[in-house]
Amino acid sequence: MHPAPSVIIFSTLSGLGFGLLFWLGIDPTPPTGMTGFIFFAIAFALAVGGLLSSTFHLGHPERAWRAFSQWRTSWLSREGVCAVGALCILGLYAAALIFLNIHIAILGWIGAALSVATVFTTSMIYGQLATVPRWKTPLTPALYLTFSIAGGALLSGRTTIAIALLFFAAAVQLAWWQRGDKAFANSGTDLGTATGLGERGTVRSMAHPHTSPNYLMKEFVYVIGRKHAMKLRVIAFGLTFALPLILLLLPFSHIFAALAVLSHIAGVATSRWLFFAEAEHVVGLYYGMR
Amino acid sequence: MTTLPTSTDRKLGLVIDLDTCVGCHACVISCKGWNTENYGAPLSDQRPYGTEPMGTFLNRVHSYEVQPEAGSAQTVHFPKSCLHCEDAPCVTVCPTGASYKRVEDGIVLVNEDSCIGCGLCAWACPYGAREMDQAEGVMKKCTLCVDRIYNENLPEEDQIPSCVRTCPAGARHFGDLGDPNSDVSQLVESRGGFDLMPEMGTKPVNKYLPPRLKDSWDDQSLLAPMLAPVADEPRGFLSWLDKTLDKIPGGSA
Numbered sequence: 082m083h084p085a086p087s088v089i090i091f092s093t094l095s096g097l098g099f100g101l102l103f104w105l106g107i108d109p110t111p112p113t114g115m116t117g118f119i120f121f122a123i124a125f126a127l128a129v130g131g132l133l134s135s136t137f138h139l140g141h142p143e144r145a146w147r148a149f150s151q152w153r154t155s156w157l158s159r160e161g162v163c164a165v166g167a168l169c170i171l172g173l174y175a176a177a178l179i180f181l182n183i184h185i186a187i188l189g190w191i192g193a194a195l196s197v198a199t200v201f202t203t204s205m206i207y208g209q210l211a212t213v214p215r216w217k218t219p220l221t222p223a224l225y226l227t228f229s230i231a232g233g234a235l236l237s238g239r240t241t242i243a244i245a246l247l248f249f250a251a252a253v254q255l256a257w258w259q260r261g262d263k264a265f266a267n268s269g270t271d272l273g274t275a276t277g278l279g280e281r282g283t284v285r286s287m288a289h290p291h292t293s294p295n296y297l298m299k300e301f302v303y304v305i306g307r308k309h310a311m312k313l314r315v316i317a318f319g320l321t322f323a324l325p326l327i328l329l330l331l332p333f334s335h336i337f338a339a340l341a342v343l344s345h346i347a348g349v350a351t352s353r354w355l356f357f358a359e360a361e362h363v364v365g366l367y368y369g370m371r
Numbered sequence: 372m373t374t375l376p377t378s379t380d381r382k383l384g385l386v387i388d389l390d391t392c393v394g395c396h397a398c399v400i401s402c403k404g405w406n407t408e409n410y411g412a413p414l415s416d417q418r419p420y421g422t423e424p425m426g427t428f429l430n431r432v433h434s435y436e437v438q439p440e441a442g443s444a445q446t447v448h449f450p451k452s453c454l455h456c457e458d459a460p461c462v463t464v465c466p467t468g469a470s471y472k473r474v475e476d477g478i479v480l481v482n483e484d485s486c487i488g489c490g491l492c493a494w495a496c497p498y499g500a501r502e503m504d505q506a507e508g509v510m511k512k513c514t515l516c517v518d519r520i521y522n523e524n525l526p527e528e529d530q531i532p533s534c535v536r537t538c539p540a541g542a543r544h545f546g547d548l549g550d551p552n553s554d555v556s557q558l559v560e561s562r563g564g565f566d567l568m569p570e571m572g573t574k575p576v577n578k579y580l581p582p583r584l585k586d587s588w589d590d591q592s593l594l595a596p597m598l599a600p601v602a603d604e605p606r607g608f609l610s611w612l613d614k615t616l617d618k619i620p621g622g623s624a
Contacts, residue, residue, distance in 0.1 A: 082494075138489070138490070139487050139488050139489055139508075140486070140487065140488015140489075140490075140503060140504075140507070140508025140509055140510075141486065141487045141488050141508050141509065142487070144467065144485065144486075144487045145487055147466070147467035147468070147469075147485055147487060148466035148467050148487060148489075149466075150466075150467060150468050151373045151465060151466050151467060151468050153373070153374055154373045154374055154375075154462075154463040154464075154465075155373055155463065155464055155465055155466045155491075156464070157464065157466040157489065157491055158466035158467075161466065206464075206491065209464070209495075210460075210494055210495055211460070211497070211571055211572070212460075212494065212495060212496065212497045212571070213494070268570075269570050270497075270568060270570060270571070272435075274567075274568050274569070274570060275497075275567060275568055276435055276447070276449060276567070277565045277566070277567055277579055277581070278389075278435065278437050278447060278581070278582075281437050281439060281445075281581075281582075282437045282438045282439035282440065282444075282445075283437070283438045284435050284436070284437050285435060285436045285437075285438065286433065286434075286435055287434045287435055287436045287446065288433070288434040289433065290396075290399070290428070290431035290432050290433055291424075291428075291431070293423040293424055293425060294423065294425065295425055295426070295428070295431075295502070296425070296427070296493075296502045296503055296505065297493075297499040297502065300490070300493065300494075300503075301494075301499070362494070363497045363568070363571075364496070364497060364498065364499035367433055367451065367498075367499060368433075
């Protein structure tokens with residue numbers, strides 16, 4: 082799958098933003114006043130910035146409002162509804178905390194639930210697709226949710242919880258990669274089932290419909306990233322988990338904490354790039370490619 | 372609405388005969404022509420005369436080689452367009468309601484005015500039937516020539532999809548696959564028509580007819596007895612000519 086930068090930025094930043102909003106929402110003693118303002122500003126900047134970035138890959142961003150209508154069937158629509166709901170409710174919650182010094186716990190809980198729901202709906206946009214066997218697994222929502230909540234804990238300064246959650250997210254990431262590498266072969270789809278000619282013999286693509294690549298090949302058959310996939314996995318794993326964990330386990334310092342956050346963000350972005358670049362869509366089979 | 376209808380009154384679709392398709396791409400060209408000039412945004416081209424030309428097509432023809440365990444390989448030309456699936460995954464993922472499946476005939480269409488060009492429907496389609504138009508930023512797909520099949524301004528023989536009308540080999544058939552007595556349903560029944568990627572659970576309406584098995588070199592042709600010489604020895608005038616020519620020096624073949 083073509084790794085569109087706007088979508089990678091979106092899922093990296095929004096995931097962290099909604100993860101931070103989750104922790105701020107369930108916090109029994111949330112930050113107020115200026116501290117509260119800084120925390121919420123960071124969370125909203127990440128969440129909203131990511132959402133805005135995601136509209137850049139649309140052919141018609143000016144019609145994006147229509148995407149709130151089909152929540153009955155569409156995970157993308159549900160994501161939009163949950164995201165706007167979470168931002169509105171936590172906007173009120175944050176305003177009360179920052180300007181009035183009032184903690185409306187119920188708003189925080191609803192907003193936290195909607196924040197988690199937003200990340201879950203994002204993950205299901207990919208997790209629902211039978212056409213991309215690497216994505217079609219309950220591990221995909223597990224991956225997005227653990228990344229988001231662990232990253233949120235890290236950003237909100239919950240060191241102990243962040244350490245535990247980073248270990249957990251690391252395990253999910255390894256399991257996701259492990260399963261993903263066998264997913265296409267295990268899906269049972271090959272050029273034989275794609276053409277319906279498999280029972281007659283070995284099917285081989287002899288000529289593409291056109292002499293140069295088309296939209297489908299550019300969007301779904303992205304092979305550039307796969308060459309260095311293993312190196313990038315090591316880099317992603319090191320930046321997302323290993324380095325932040327070392328920095329958190331060292332005696333506390335604000336510089337180490339900031340470095341841990343930056344390393345984590347870079348790592349998640351790398352992991353998300355691989356999430357797309359390594360994913361193989363079954364339509365590639367028709368072109369004799371993966 | 373992106374909720375799929377539980378059933379449709381008819382199931383209009385195509386039956387593609389892989390035995391007779393000669394891979395001429397005429398259906399590709401006629402499709403591009405009709406659908407550029409009619410329903411919805413035109414099908415754009417990028418760098419049509421430059422390096423790496425690219426364009427939007429609703430129908431493309433692949434060519435495959437099938438190598439059986441024994442014997443010679445068979446070439447199969449393979450046209451592919453939207454299969455108008457009963458459980459169309461492209462419809463339910465649409466966030467805006469731009470994609471829909473019609474209750475009256477089962478055709479899957481895109482309302483281009485509502486399409487935000489997110490591309491998710493193309494991701495959800497296993498067949499590569501949807502293509503994002505690079506100039507318009509909206510999703511394009513086969514409409515089963517909805518602007519031809521109900522168009523009473525056209526002569527009756529033209530009220531079928533453009534690809535079917537054009538195919539010089541008669542490899543494409545159009546009809547109601549929901550009616551077991553229709554010509555297309557009978558054809559699928561008699562020839563053992565099949566679905567593409569049935570494991571995806573999309574329940575395609577379009578069916579493909581398998582190529583017939585090839586002859587072997589050892590097979591005796593049905594026509595062979597008719598090809599035997601009718602008369603071993605010439606008679607009459609030909610006999611005289613034969614003998615006369617034999618007498619001329621120089622020998623014979």
